[in-house]
Amino acid sequence: MSEQRDGLRLGIFMPNCSFGTSISTYKPDPDDWRIERNREIAAAAETAGFHFLFPVSRWKGFGGETNYLGTSIETMTWAASLLTTTQRIQVFSTVHVPAFNPVVAAKMGASLDHIGGGRWGINLVSGWNKGEFQMMGVEILGHADRYRRTAQFIEILKGLWTQPPGSFDYESEWYRVRGGYVSPQPIATPHPPIVNAGSSDDARETVARHCDWAFMSPPTLEANAEVAADVKRRAAAHGRAVRCVSAVYVICRDTRDAAERERERITTGIDRAAAENWCAELGLESGSFDDHTLEMIALGAGAMPIVGDPEQVADGLAALFHAGIDGALMSYPDYLADTEHLGRELVPRLRERGVLCPAP
Numbered sequence: 470m471s472e473q474r475d476g477l478r479l480g481i482f483m484p485n486c487s488f489g490t491s492i493s494t495y496k497p498d499p500d501d502w503r504i505e506r507n508r509e510i511a512a513a514a515e516t517a518g519f520h521f522l523f524p525v526s527r528w529k530g531f532g533g534e535t536n537y538l539g540t541s542i543e544t545m546t547w548a549a550s551l552l553t554t555t556q557r558i559q560v561f562s563t564v565h566v567p568a569f570n571p572v573v574a575a576k577m578g579a580s581l582d583h584i585g586g587g588r589w590g591i592n593l594v595s596g597w598n599k600g601e602f603q604m605m606g607v608e609i610l611g612h613a614d615r616y617r618r619t620a621q622f623i624e625i626l627k628g629l630w631t632q633p634p635g636s637f638d639y640e641s642e643w644y645r646v647r648g649g650y651v652s653p654q655p656i657a658t659p660h661p662p663i664v665n666a667g668s669s670d671d672a673r674e675t676v677a678r679h680c681d682w683a684f685m686s687p688p689t690l691e692a693n694a695e696v697a698a699d700v701k702r703r704a705a706a707h708g709r710a711v712r713c714v715s716a717v718y719v720i721c722r723d724t725r726d727a728a729e730r731e732r733e734r735i736t737t738g739i740d741r742a743a744a745e746n747w748c749a750e751l752g753l754e755s756g757s758f759d760d761h762t763l764e765m766i767a768l769g770a771g772a773m774p775i776v777g778d779p780e781q782v783a784d785g786l787a788a789l790f791h792a793g794i795d796g797a798l799m800s801y802p803d804y805l806a807d808t809e810h811l812g813r814e815l816v817p818r819l820r821e822r823g824v825l826c827p828a829p
């Protein structure tokens with residue numbers, strides 16, 4: 470299937486968790502994960518012409534001074550709320566495959582899609598945080614098996630969402646569905662968009678075979694180009710088209726100096742213990758990092774930084790689009806103020822550059 474590119478989509482990695490996104494004690498806006506704040510930011514995103522809202526799914530925090538991401542709103546319930554207070558923007562939930570039965574997730578997802586009139590999407594993550602799953606008494610599989618189970622989960626979702634209710638059967642080493650029944654089925658056709666957020670070879674292959682979107686966080690423009698080309702090539706080999714979204718940490722201020730000073734304040738305030746716990750859970754050998762690498766990870770929790778005045782930020786995002794990226798999953802220091810600022814300063818510049826997907 471050949472790829473049709475209709476412009477860069479803009480989304481927000483939303484603050485449904487405490488102390489997102491930088492792993493830093495410096496926070497220019499109130500650390501407010503509550504639903505009221507998320508609704509305000511969602512409304513501002515819709516006004517700004519953004520395309521999607523994306524949560525973080527966490528079940529416990531990462532310790533340190535901030536207990537990074539330690540308080541959070543679960544993302545199915547979070548989406549239900551935002552879908553009722555917005556009109557046009559797409560809202561995703563993030564589902565940990567090991568924590569859900571696929572029939573339950575399919576039922577909840579179809580319900581959310583009805584609540585939002587066809588605007589809901591699902592991000593399926595395979596699960597990596599041992600602390601969270603030990604707490605649940607759920608075993609974490611080896612890496613390749615984790616993704617094989619995720620692929621099966623997706624096949625079940627698709628079956629339940631598209632085949633006549635009561636007719637879907639599925640049997641595998643992890644799942645058994647008999648007469649699978651979900652009614653109502655989703656409004657979105659053929660089904661709500663399915664995203665996987667991973668970057669390994671296993672993740673790329675799962676996305677290429679089963680998903681509509683690949684969400685990822687390569688650290689440089691060159692790495693983004695490489696991963697996007699690889700994912701799209703693999704999808705084409707299966708007769709499919711996949712869009713790629715990259716996580717970016719945007720610091721956009723009226724001048725370059727002001728943006729750099731903001732970066733400096735965030736990195737000076739790094740919550741080192743939380744950042745090291747985060748890296749350790751991800752399986753990264755944080756002990757071998759130099760300070761610069763830890764700073765890069767703490768700044769945007771691994772997202773590629775784009776720092777500067779509105780012209781520089783627009784150039785950075787346009788470059789990502791030209792590198793094959795179809796969406797920017799943005800986080801930034803001051804959620805509400807930055808959403809409004811980017812709506813005024815970034816959106817028109819991306820339009821001028823001819824790279825922005827029309828507003829939903």
Ligand SMILES: Cc1cc2nc3c(=O)[nH]c(=O)nc-3n(C[C@H](O)[C@H](O)[C@H](O)COP(=O)(O)O)c2cc1C
Pocket residue numbers: 524525526527563593594595596597598666667668669670671672684685686716798
């Ligand atoms: C944009 C993005 C969002 C993610 N969101 C979550 C999340 O909410 N919860 C979670 O446990 N993992 C999340 N992950 C982690 C991935 O599911 C995955 O475990 C990680 O990227 C490592 O992937 P790999 O094992 O395929 O290399 C996210 C990753 C990316 C790139």
